[in-house]
Amino acid sequence: MIVIGWIAGRGKKLGKSVGEYYLAGRNLGFITLFFTLYATQYSGNTIVGYAPTAYREGFSWLQSIPFMTAIIGVYLIFAPRLYVIAKRAKFVTPTDWISYRFESKRVTIVAILLMLWGLGNYLLEQLVAIGHAVSGLTAGAIPYGYAVIGFIVVMLIYEWLGGMRAVAVTDVLQGIILLVGIFVVLIGALALAGGSLSGVSETIATTEPQKIGVPDLQTNINWISMILLAGIGAAVYPHAVQRIYSAKSERTLKRSFARMAWMLQLRRG
Amino acid sequence: MKEPIQKKWIWVGFVLLILFNAPWYLPEGMIEPYILGIPFWALISVGLSLILCAYLSWLCMTQWNLIEDEEEEEFEKERRQS
Numbered sequence: 001m002i003v004i005g006w007i008a009g010r011g012k013k014l015g016k017s018v019g020e021y022y023l024a025g026r027n028l029g030f031i032t033l034f035f036t037l038y039a040t041q042y043s044g045n046t047i048v049g050y051a052p053t054a055y056r057e058g059f060s061w062l063q064s065i066p067f068m069t070a071i072i073g074v075y076l077i078f079a080p081r082l083y084v085i086a087k088r089a090k091f092v093t094p095t096d097w098i099s100y101r102f103e104s105k106r107v108t109i110v111a112i113l114l115m116l117w118g119l120g121n122y123l124l125e126q127l128v129a130i131g132h133a134v135s136g137l138t139a140g141a142i143p144y145g146y147a148v149i150g151f152i153v154v155m156l157i158y159e160w161l162g163g164m165r166a167v168a169v170t171d172v173l174q175g176i177i178l179l180v181g182i183f184v185v186l187i188g189a190l191a192l193a194g195g196s197l198s199g200v201s202e203t204i205a206t207t208e209p210q211k212i213g214v215p216d217l218q219t220n221i222n223w224i225s226m227i228l229l230a231g232i233g234a235a236v237y238p239h240a241v242q243r244i245y246s247a248k249s250e251r252t253l254k255r256s257f258a259r260m261a262w263m264l265q266l267r268r269g
Numbered sequence: 270m271k272e273p274i275q276k277k278w279i280w281v282g283f284v285l286l287i288l289f290n291a292p293w294y295l296p297e298g299m300i301e302p303y304i305l306g307i308p309f310w311a312l313i314s315v316g317l318s319l320i321l322c323a324y325l326s327w328l329c330m331t332q333w334n335l336i337e338d339e340e341e342e343e344f345e346k347e348r349r350q351s
Contacts (some may be wrong), residue, residue, distance in 0.1 A: 059311045063315040065318040066290045071281050076273040087336075128285050197306030205300055213298040214310050215291075223291035249344070250337040258329035261322045 004173060005166035007157025017162040021045075029248055031084035034256040034263075037243050051185075058211025063223040070231030078235075083253055086245045096240040105138065117236045122237070126243060139155065179263075190245045205232050241264045270335040279328060286321040290314055 054061040082097065090102055098111040127148045127205045134147035142150075158166045193200050215223070234240065247253035276344050292310045303310050 059308065060309055062314050062318070063291065066287065066321055069322045069325060070287065071320060072329065073321075076279070076325070076328060076333070078274075080272055080335050081274070084335050198303065199306075201270065201303060201306050201308065209298070209300065212308055213300045214295045215294060216297050220293035221292040224287060227287050227290065249340045250333075250335060251341065254329045254333050254337075258326040261326040261329070 001154055001158050001170050001173070002161070004170050005160075005161075005162040008158075008166040008169045009162030010194060021222050027254060032168045032172055033243065033247055033252055034259050035254055036171035036246075037240070037260050045125055045129065048132055058208065060215040060219050060223065063226050067227040067230035068234070069261055070227050071234045074231045074235035075244075075257055079253070079257070080250075081248060082241070083244050091245055094238045097241075117127075119238055164242070168243075168246070271332050273328055273332050274330065279332060282324060283321075286317060286324060287336070319335050 050061070050064055085091070085100070086097065089096070091100070094115060095108050095111050095115040099105075099108045104107070107143040129146040130151040134142050134150075137219055158170060162169070186234070190197070190200075201212060244253065247256070292314055294311050295313075297311060300308050304312055
């Protein structure tokens with residue numbers, strides 16, 4: 001990742017242009033933009049949170065498929081116009097839009113605080129996830145705390161070396177790892193469970209029928225709420241908004257969203 | 270010029286696909302029939318999720334065009350000049 005960050009930032013005027021550092025010169029092409037948007041919607045909880053939730057909740061966790069797809073629906077509400085305005089007014093950060101729209105320092109400061117609060121939780125979640133993942137995968141050989149510090153150091157170095165371009169390019173690699181990883185985990189889990197979907201379903205139906213049957217009304221209400229909550233929440237991630245600013249063109253942006261709608265489904269499925 | 274937020278039918282379709290994604294309209298606790306080892310109700314839900322995905326993908330490609338033509342013309346000019 002550090003090498004990729006270094007290569008991404010080499011020869012670019014990162015120290016001289018804010019747009020170059022934070023938005024990769026507003027020149028992210030289709031492949032890079034697609035993978036960086038894709039990787040942005042996934043985080044530590046995809047691995048250490050959702051899979052265990054599916055195990056605990058059963059089939060009703062199928063709600064996690066549409067709630068990620070709904071993000072694209074929410075993007076369609078604001079991203080088309082935001083991209084145009086951001087390009088014309090040269091926005092760099094998500095709060096530039098708030099300042100542009102409301103022309104109020106107070107509103108902008110409130111927005112900054114809210115975004116920092118959200119991002120703080122998001123970042124902490126990544127640190128906890130990487131700590132547990134590395135510690136678990138190495139059977140404790142690398143302790144939790146060291147894994148977290150190592151993750152922070154690597155992240156800071158590649159971002160410092162290459163700015164948004166480094167983040168986007170490393171996202172391409174992370175997106176590919178995510179894609180390959182999910183198939184390996186899926187095949188591995190099925191093999192460990194006896195190799196047959198019918199067998200797995202029948203075992204669940206015998207031992208814990210509530211996990212495989214049509215859920216009760218309350219769960220159905222929560223299901224719909226989760227689609228709306230995740231759709232709205234993840235679409236306005238400050239770092240996701242910044243990727244809208246980074247698109248090379250409207251065509252690139254909408255093509256990335258169109259492909260992402262399928263990939264989110266595939267990944268979550 | 271096409272902008273998704275201006276078209277009401279887009280949002281009616283979106284809301285319907287979300288509402289029917291949860292199987293509230295089927296009897297609670299229903300498991301069978303199985304299809305390919307998966308309960309039928311779960312397949313309906315996955316099928317509706319796939320339709321949602323296809324719908325949104327199609328909307329992005331066909332119902333969104335604010336400055337695309339303008340930008341493509343500019344890119345074309347730049348290409349010719351270089």
